[in-house]
Amino acid sequence: MGYEQRPEPPHYTQLADEARRIFLEQEPIAPSLARAKALRHVVEHCEITIQDDTVLVGGETPFFFNLLLPTLQADRHSREGQRAPDEACERLRGAAAFFATCFEGHITPGLEFILGQGIEGLRRRIEEHLAALRASESAEPEKEAFYEAALLSCESVLIYARRHRAAAERLARESQDGKRATELRQVARMLSRVPERPAETFHEALQSYWMVYVLVTLEMGGCGPGGGLGLGRLDQFLYPYYLRDIEQGGLTREQALELMELFLLAFRHVDYYTPHQPYTPGSQGSLGGVAPTGLEASNELTELIMEASLRIAMPAPYISLRLHRGAPERYWQAAANYIIGGLGFPVVNDEVLVPALLRHGRSLNDARDYICSCCYENTIPGREAFHPNAAYLNLPLVLELSLNEGRSLVSGQRVGCETRPAEEFESFDEVMEAFLAQLHYVSD
Numbered sequence: 538m539g540y541e542q543r544p545e546p547p548h549y550t551q552l553a554d555e556a557r558r559i560f561l562e563q564e565p566i567a568p569s570l571a572r573a574k575a576l577r578h579v580v581e582h583c584e585i586t587i588q589d590d591t592v593l594v595g596g597e598t599p600f601f602f603n604l605l606l607p608t609l610q611a612d613r614h615s616r617e618g619q620r621a622p623d624e625a626c627e628r629l630r631g632a633a634a635f636f637a638t639c640f641e642g643h644i645t646p647g648l649e650f651i652l653g654q655g656i657e658g659l660r661r662r663i664e665e666h667l668a669a670l671r672a673s674e675s676a677e678p679e680k681e682a683f684y685e686a687a688l689l690s691c692e693s694v695l696i697y698a699r700r701h702r703a704a705a706e707r708l709a710r711e712s713q714d715g716k717r718a719t720e721l722r723q724v725a726r727m728l729s730r731v732p733e734r735p736a737e738t739f740h741e742a743l744q745s746y747w748m749v750y751v752l753v754t755l756e757m758g759g760c761g762p763g764g765g766l767g768l769g770r771l772d773q774f775l776y777p778y779y780l781r782d783i784e785q786g787g788l789t790r791e792q793a794l795e796l797m798e799l800f801l802l803a804f805r806h807v808d809y810y811t812p813h814q815p816y817t818p819g820s821q822g823s824l825g826g827v828a829p830t831g832l833e834a835s836n837e838l839t840e841l842i843m844e845a846s847l848r849i850a851m852p853a854p855y856i857s858l859r860l861h862r863g864a865p866e867r868y869w870q871a872a873a874n875y876i877i878g879g880l881g882f883p884v885v886n887d888e889v890l891v892p893a894l895l896r897h898g899r900s901l902n903d904a905r906d907y908i909c910s911c912c913y914e915n916t917i918p919g920r921e922a923f924h925p926n927a928a929y930l931n932l933p934l935v936l937e938l939s940l941n942e943g944r945s946l947v948s949g950q951r952v953g954c955e956t957r958p959a960e961e962f963e964s965f966d967e968v969m970e971a972f973l974a975q976l977h978y979v980s981d
Contacts, residue, residue, distance in 0.1 A: 603759035645767030647919020767910035826859025
């Protein structure tokens with residue numbers, strides 16, 4: 538797919554330009570509201586496309602995801618945050634000591650909370666905060682603008698859902714295929730409930746999550762600037778809907794497997810048709826591990842998600858498997874079978890990461906709830922956004938500098954700080970001392 542070189546349709550370029558203009562007009566008043574209004578313009582005027590084989594709608598045109606990227610690249614931080622590098626920085630940049638500062642992305646927002654409360658529940662919470670702020674004696678215009686922007690963004694989600702519902706109803710009326718017409722009417726019925734109200738079925742939960750995920754990805758500028766959004770612990774927050782449907786007879790395991798395959802396939806447009814494509818697919822979900830209570834978290838849905846991923850044989854989204862000593866034999870076997878499928882580097886270690894997160898100040902419940910976010914970042918879903926790869930450091934080059942008195946072997950130029958010649962090192966500790974000196978120099 539990366540070789541197709543699809544040109545962006547002119548009407549998408551025009552819509553992106555309009556959104557950027559709206560943002561720049563509003564930014565001096567309140568940046569948060571300006572961003573929310575740009576989002577509103579996009580969801581009101583974007584093309585609504587429901588493909589023939591789709592049962593989870595939204596985000597089906599790959600160019601949709603980057604419509605707000607020009608807006609973010611034109612904001613005040615981008616305009617005013619640039620400065621010319623000094624001579625030492627320029628030498629390091631020329632030697633590729635660091636690469637690609639990122640904004641947004643590489644985080645996992647708590648989108649699963651939409652499943653239980655719906656946009657209507659989220660909106661009520663925002664309204665309560667806004668009312669309390671306005672009733673207080675202290676004026677906080679920036680915070681007030683943020684809450685107003687959040688309310689506007691909630692309405693944008695509903696507008697996007699309503700437009701898809703109307704399109705599904707229209708296509709159902711026009712369809713000559715009875716089976717497809719029935720599917721489209723089911724889509725329309727779901728969108729009359731979710732994501733506005735809490736999901737009740739497994740299918741509704743997948744649709745609600747996907748539609749909000751689409752718009753959050755759009756709002757952060759798409760996949761291009763810094764990677765996709767993490768999916769969180771899919772087998773945990775989707776399991777109650779799966780279990781209820783199975784127990785009530787409204788869903789078979791085979792039907793659930795097909796729905797999960799379709800859900801995972803939806804991410805092809807987020808990851809494959811964007812400027813991020815030459816790198817790694819950005820979306821990642823975490824399975825298994827322990828629950829916040831410390832109990833085993835893997836369940837029947839854990840294995841179903843692995844099976845769906847293997848059946849479609851597509852490396853996006855990544856699936857990372859949390860392992861620990863107490864995991865049941867069945868989960869270890871399922872994990873081994875998944876790894877043999879060759880879709881990526883999926884194992885993360887609870888025995889190491891939970892203690893590490895505790896050392897860095899997380900609570901025990903939060904540390905046990907960690908996930909792999911996007912490419913490789915270990916973070917707490919929905920509770921932090923620490924942007925761990927604001928830039929990439931070229932650690933092999935740092936080692937090269939530490940063994941060559943700060944010189945690049947490619948150019949012969951000293952681009953790092955001056956350290957002792959390698960032939961003078963008498964122990965590995967002295968190698969590490971030089972390495973750390975170069976690392977701090979490059980980082981600074």
